[in-house]
Amino acid sequence: MPVFMLDVLPSDSSAAVAGTVHRVETGTVTLDVRDLGPSRGDGVFETIGVVDGHPQALDAHLKRLAxxxxxxxxxxxxxxxxxxxxxxxxxxLSTQRQGGLKIVLTRGVEGTGTPTGWIVASEAAGDFAEREAGIRVITLDRGYTSDVAARAPWLLAGAKTLSYAVNMAALREARRRGADDVVFVSSDGYVMEAPTSTVILRFGDCIVTPRTDIGILPGTSQLSVFAFAEARGLRTEEALVPVGDLTRADAAWLVSSVRLAAPITHVDGADVPVDLELTRAMNAALLAREN
Known part of the structure; x- marks a missing residue:
C-alpha cells in the first residue's frame, strides 16, 4: 500500500510541484500524532478510483476537495x-487490478498553521461481486432534517470530512441487521445518501438522485452516471426523494468511486426490482470514463 506525503503548497504558489511529493518507505514514520486530522477529524479527504493506471473523475474530485x-x-x-x-x-499501482487513492488534507499539527497532505494508494481487495449480485440496505435516521445545511452550517453537512465514526457505526448496524449497507434518511422523511455512496433511482425513463442542498455530498460518480444516462436518452433529475420512493422505484443503486454501481435488491427487507442490463451498461461506462 504505497503512501505519499506532500509538502503542501499554498494555492497561489508558483513553485514547481515536482519534488513536493515523496514516497514513504515502509516502516518510516509518516504522521505526527499531534496532527489535528487523526486526533480531531479536522480535515477532508477524497477517494478516487484508478482503472488501468488512470485516476477517474479527477476534475470532480478536486472540485469537491476544494x-x-x-x-x-x-x-x-x-x-x-x-x-x-x-x-x-x-x-x-498495478494496471492488472482496479485500485483506489485516498487523498487527505488536514489542518496539520496544532499551532503550526501548516496543513498536512498525504495519499494512500491501494489495490482493490475483492472482485466487486455486488455489482452483479446486488446489496441489501436498511434505512437509518441521520438525525437531522433536510434543511440542515441552511439551518446549521456548522454541522458541515456536504463536506467530506475525516469525521466518519457515525458512518462506520451505521455500517456496523447494517451488518448486525443482516444487511450490507445503509441509506440515511432525514428526520422529516427524505432520502439522503449512504455512508460512502450516492443513492440513484430509476422511475421509468428518468434517473433521479437526491438534491445536494439537503445536506449531502455531491456525488462524483453520480455525475458520470447522469452523463451516461443522458447519452442513452434517459432524463435525469435532482429532487427531494421521499423515503417511500426507495421501494416504489423501478430500480435503485448505491454508486461510489471504487465499488461503482451496486444495485439495491432489498430495502428494510422489502424487494426492490433490479435492472441488470442497465447496471452492467452503467458500470461499463464508469470503468471506461476518462474524467
Missing part, C-alpha cells in the same frame, strides 16, 4: 500540486 476545504476554513488546495501527486500515486 469545496470541503472551504467549508472547514482550510487552506485552498494547490490544484496543480494535487494533480501531480495523484498522478504519481496512481502510477504506483
Amino acid at each position: 469545496n470541503s476545504a472551504h467549508l472547514l476554513d482550510l487552506p485552498e488546495p494547490h490544484e496543480a500540486q494535487w494533480r501531480h501527486a495523484i498522478t504519481v500515486a496512481a502510477a504506483s
Whole structure:
C-alpha cells in the first residue's frame, strides 16, 4: 500500500510541484500524532478510483476537495500540486487490478498553521461481486432534517470530512441487521445518501438522485452516471426523494468511486426490482470514463 506525503503548497504558489511529493518507505514514520486530522477529524479527504493506471473523475474530485476545504476554513488546495501527486500515486499501482487513492488534507499539527497532505494508494481487495449480485440496505435516521445545511452550517453537512465514526457505526448496524449497507434518511422523511455512496433511482425513463442542498455530498460518480444516462436518452433529475420512493422505484443503486454501481435488491427487507442490463451498461461506462 504505497503512501505519499506532500509538502503542501499554498494555492497561489508558483513553485514547481515536482519534488513536493515523496514516497514513504515502509516502516518510516509518516504522521505526527499531534496532527489535528487523526486526533480531531479536522480535515477532508477524497477517494478516487484508478482503472488501468488512470485516476477517474479527477476534475470532480478536486472540485469537491476544494469545496470541503472551504467549508472547514482550510487552506485552498494547490490544484496543480494535487494533480501531480495523484498522478504519481496512481502510477504506483498495478494496471492488472482496479485500485483506489485516498487523498487527505488536514489542518496539520496544532499551532503550526501548516496543513498536512498525504495519499494512500491501494489495490482493490475483492472482485466487486455486488455489482452483479446486488446489496441489501436498511434505512437509518441521520438525525437531522433536510434543511440542515441552511439551518446549521456548522454541522458541515456536504463536506467530506475525516469525521466518519457515525458512518462506520451505521455500517456496523447494517451488518448486525443482516444487511450490507445503509441509506440515511432525514428526520422529516427524505432520502439522503449512504455512508460512502450516492443513492440513484430509476422511475421509468428518468434517473433521479437526491438534491445536494439537503445536506449531502455531491456525488462524483453520480455525475458520470447522469452523463451516461443522458447519452442513452434517459432524463435525469435532482429532487427531494421521499423515503417511500426507495421501494416504489423501478430500480435503485448505491454508486461510489471504487465499488461503482451496486444495485439495491432489498430495502428494510422489502424487494426492490433490479435492472441488470442497465447496471452492467452503467458500470461499463464508469470503468471506461476518462474524467
